[in-house]
Amino acid sequence: MGAATQATPARVPLRQRAFMRDEEWRKDELRTVVFWLISAFSLAVGSAFGLVGLRGLPCIVAYFAGVVLAPSMYWTGFLGVDEEDHGGKMEILNDSIGSGAAMFLLSWTAVYTALHA
Secondary structure: OOOOOOOOOOOOOHHHHOOOOOOOOOHHHHHHHHHHHHHHHHHHHHHHHHHHOOOOHHHHHHHHHHHHHHHHHHHHHHOOOOHHHHOOHHHHHHHHHHHHHHHHHHHHHHHHHHHHO
8 A cells, every 4th residue: 555545543632532541642732631630620629628518728738739649640640641751740730720729719619608608
């Protein structure tokens, strides 16, 4: 077969690649997947804290510990990405921490206020 007749492989959408092991990741793709992972994590944890009725600084500390550890375990353990190839842990998390924290605080406050105030 000639080069002209060989089909080029279709690019797998990012939302599907997020669940595939040992893929090659560009820096922007990994940061996008981590952004959405942190957004979902923040919404879930904020809603859970609000449902249970937790309050105070320990909740915020627990959230920030979880938001650094959970994505880090995901990209090193599941995706098999070497974080040093992408600038280190904080470089990957840089875009996501602020918006994730806002989503966590908003969902936590809204659910807590709706159920316990």
